[in-house]
Amino acid sequence: MSRGKSNSYSSETGTPKAAVERLSLYLRELEALLESGQKTISSHQLGQALKITDAQVRKDLAYFGQFGYPGIGYRVEELRESLRAVLGTDKVWPTALVGAGNLGRALLGYRGFAGRGFQVTAVFDGDAEMVGKKVLGHEIHPMEDLSRIADEKGLVLAILAVPAAAAEEVASKVVQAGIVGILNFAPTQLKVPDEVSVISVDMALRLEQLAFQVNQRRGHVASPSESKDE
């Protein structure tokens, strides 16, 4: 694995959750740097790109290994590979998409995913109307086939793009089928066994956070349609 040195990020201990999030951002920046042909980068430069301190960058990376060279900085290509290995994006993750509605279809075509090892390998929908149709080249399967196909194709992750009301039930089926990681787009807090990871993308919540911030700025008694009732 490139340069020697440790790499024993035992994790589980100590690593701030936020640090792992920044890892993704570092990786993204490194990919851009690769494009631009830059060979090395310092923690200071990397920090500037993400508006964080250089110390933060070094600490974050140090949680996962010794990647830098004193006096030089980090080798872009090498650090990229290391971070990909840490995040797991150096592997292919066979992924199921559950829910072929508007959002599901949008996610199916979303670049960001395919380009990063997240290969949507099968699409499912609970609606009988949908089953059998094709979206972007993928046939839509009924939920009943989930377990079988999950076995056949070795599905590991699932993207849940279903209505909130259905999310809980779908999640349990997905878990039954042996999926170990769920990306949940429903505004619900899923109940799953401990050994299954869930990450949620809560779009409505984010929009509310935005409203809050803007609301604060406006001194709390300002312009947006001051309509009451509804």
Added chain:
Amino acid sequence: MSRGKSNSYSSETGTPKAAVERLSLYLRELEALLESGQKTISSHQLGQALKITDAQVRKDLAYFGQFGYPGIGYRVEELRESLRAVLGTDKVWPTALVGAGNLGRALLGYRGFAGRGFQVTAVFDGDAEMVGKKVLGHEIHPMEDLSRIADEKGLVLAILAVPAAAAEEVASKVVQAGIVGILNFAPTQLKVPDEVSVISVDMALRLEQLAFQVNQRRGHVASPSESKDE
């Protein structure tokens, strides 16, 4: 405003960012409780629903006012109204959608938004092909019309569902048009003036976080297609 007491959440100071996020979750839980007809709820119960401690719930709420009744708990209806006022979801926020591709169209139809005061009032796209067409009853306008329409309709927020490469430019146009809050779906860190709020929904990043978590579980030398190259 309902019961007396302060309500002077001066904010800007002290309020943990995470507390504001939980506010949205409390609100969601309260809406569900309203449905079920429950009149009051304790910090303990509310905490259980979101898997956090009762002390956390009380601290969070206390940042924004005095909403509780010792011995009783919180009145569901009243707390709901208070939180809506704090978050700003008691008002209507005229919102622009920029980018009418797959994701944009999905967001346009997304319940979660419309049901919460976020009314998409105008749709824009930079692609001449798109302009003039209708999506879900909304005509797609060219970017050139953004400023004019923003003025006419009093647009306050914008949802950016455009490719990463276009995001920066679109953001500056949106800011030019007087938008003060941006919900950004592109995996880019936008540069905007201080007086504009940006909240990002980074779906690819979230999926990577999921991969990381699963990767950790598997002891770091396990099953997902151990393919290398490409």
Added chain:
DNA sequence: GTATGTGAATCTCTTCACAGCC
């Protein structure tokens, strides 16, 4: 008895500052 609101204690994360290396 029940339950809130809040200072104090604890835990977690970030920044500082510097030894060590190129």
Added chain:
DNA sequence: GGCTGTGAAGAGATTCACATAC
């Protein structure tokens, strides 16, 4: 000179525990 990795200090967030109120 420039830069990393890291212990120690500082900031921030969460939990404890209790005075107060119903």
